[in-house]
Structure formats: structure tokens, C-alpha cells
Amino acid sequence: MNSTPTQNKLLRTIRTLLFILIGFAVLLLLFPQFKAFWLPINTEPRAVTARGTLSDTERTNIEIFRQASPSVVYITTLTDTVNLWTRDITRIPRGTGSGFIWDRYGHIITNYHVLERASEIRIHLSDQRTFRAVLVGASPDHDIAVLRIPLVSNMPAPLPIGTSSDLQVGQMMYAIGNPFGLDQTLTTGVVSALNRSLYNDNGSKINGLIQTDAAINPGNSGGPLLDSAGRLVGINTAIYSPSGVYAGIGFAVPVDTVNRVVPKLIAKGHYKRPQLGILIDEELNKAITDKLGIKGVAIIDIKEGSPAQRAGLHSMKKLKNEGMDVGDIILSIDDQRVNNTRSLLDTLEKYYSGDHVKLTYLRDHEKRSITITLD
Known part of the structure; x- marks a missing residue:
């Protein structure tokens, strides 16, 4: 029985549709992402993937910051300018820095260069309370200064004191401060070298500095350098950088120097280096x-x-x-x-x-x- 032209046309159409369906099936099988063009868009939030437990290093970082950060303060300084025509005195912002609680009597430690030539010093605690500070004493040769704020309720606990005499290159280091005014910033690194020396602006040399690659930037000065036990081991004081910002080399005054100089500054307001004459x-x-x-x-x-x-x-x-x-x-x-x-x-x-x-x-x-x- 001979097929009619209509039947032939129908068979060709059916074959064409069959080839299209087979091709489409192959595309879906070989290229699953092709389905996305045909499936409806899902506008619901995606399911959260469980992360598992934090690593030991992460837990240490979190715990050190949790315990130490309330004791780190944000320091702003102001300076007076005089209008030569009107004789009016205007107090303008001069700079920012970091510091930390030393004891229960309101003493705060920072770098001397943070406060130099400041007319007024303000301390901002981590809970946003702000106080005007007075300078108790300073040792420019060590770049250390002691401030005091009024005794207030809920004063943050002093940082635990460690020692710098047994530090080893490669130990983990943690710096907390206020780089570029960004308060409560944590950076991590290691002890890169020990017993470095730098000249102060006054021409004296600070010896025995700790070198670290924990990021230290303008505003970090005066903040604490901590070991992996959360103990104070130094005061972040300087960076080496052609551009003036973090370049992987920072320096801290060792805590053994701090622990020797600060009590004398609190007691007498100045520190006299022991001398043979x-x-x-x-x-x-x-x-x-x-x-x-x-x-x-x-x-x-x-x-x-x-x-x-x-x-x-x-x-x-x-x-x-x-x-x-x-x-x-x-x-x-x-x-x-x-x-x-x-x-x-x-x-x-x-x-x-x-x-x-x-x-x-x-x-x-x-x-x-x-x-x-x-x-």
C-alpha cells in the first residue's frame, strides 16, 4: 500500500520532533547546567552548609581578642592653635593612637610620641565611654608614657604581664589597636627577629626591640603586643615602611623594659637611666x-x-x-x-x-x- 504525500509529511515531522527530543535529552544529560534555562528560578534563601568545629588556631585567636580587647583603649589628642589677629585659642584634633589598661588605679600605657606636644588627651574605652586623661610621667628615651583617667565603675581588667626575655623567633604574636582610627582591630603574625635597635626622634636609641610581621599601621602605636597566652610582651611603637604604612616590619618595646620603667614613672613622673658616670x-x-x-x-x-x-x-x-x-x-x-x-x-x-x-x-x-x- 502506497503512502500518500500527507502521510510522508507527517512521518517526516514525527522524525524531526523525535530527533529534537533526543537531542534535548542528551543536552540535559551531558550539560546539567542547561536545565537552569528551563527550570523556574528559586527565590528562597539557599541552605546553609555546616562548617564544623573551629580550628585550634581560630579558637586561640578568638579567645585572645575576647579577653584582651576590652583593656585596649583608643587615644585621641588635640592641640591649641592661636589666631594671631583675634588672639582666640582653638583646640583642633592632632592625632590618634592606642593604649592599654595597666592597673586598677586608672593608669594607661602608651607611646610617648603619641602624646608629644598635645594640649589635651582623651581616652575612649571599648564600651564607648570617653574620659580626659592627665599625663603622669614619660620616658622619651624608651618612648613610653603613663596616663591616668578617673576611677570609674566597670573599669576593664589590666592586661596580664608576660616576659620578653624568653621570646623566640617564630612565636605567634597578636597586636590590638586602632589603625587609621579603626578601633579594636586585631592583627596576627610572628616574632620576626629580636634585639633590634631604632633611633628616637630625640636622637636616643631604643635597644632590644621586638620585630614582628603582625600588621602595624599609624594608629597602632601604643597598643599591646600579646603572645599566644594572651600576655603582654611589648608595646607596638614603630614600623619600617618607605610608604608610611604596613610593609611587614613592625617594632615593639619589650615588656621587660616596660615593667621596669612604668613603676618609676608612676612613682616619680620620670625615669632615670642607671649610670656609671x-x-x-x-x-x-x-x-x-x-x-x-x-x-x-x-x-x-x-x-x-x-x-x-x-x-x-x-x-x-x-x-x-x-x-x-x-x-x-x-x-x-x-x-x-x-x-x-x-x-x-x-x-x-x-x-x-x-x-x-x-x-x-x-x-x-x-x-x-x-x-x-x-x-
């Missing part, structure tokens, strides 16, 4: 000790009425034949080796004015010892 010179000392083949610190000169003079120590002096008498060379203090001028200053920093120390020195190739009272 001698003049030393780094370059001249190196030339002398290298020539003699020894390690120590040559006494270049002695101040009148100083502990060194009272103890009978000898300084360099010119001889009649145009030569030089080297004088005494300090070898150790309380059996702590003194190899150069820096180590002498670092060793003296561990003592207080009035302390008695045993000084071992070399005179005419003979080793001697004497007890001396630091000034």
Missing part, C-alpha cells in the same frame, strides 16, 4: 678593643663626682710621649659579659639607680673587680 664611644671603643684583641668597653672619660670616679676607675689619658694610656676596660657587670658599648647599655638597663653591682675590668693587662653603686 663614664663616657664611651662606639667607634673608638672598637678600634681600641680590636687592637688589644679583647672584648669589652674602654672608659674614654669619667664625669666629676660620678660612681666611676668614687670607685677609683681610670679613663684614657694622654702621655708625655704623645701616646695614649688606654685606661680601664670594662669586661662584665655581675658576671654578665660586656662585649661592646651596646651590651653595656643593655646590661645597665636591667638595673635601677642605687643598685650595687660587681664591675670586672682590665687595667694594665690585669683583671680586677670592684663593687660600685649605680647613680
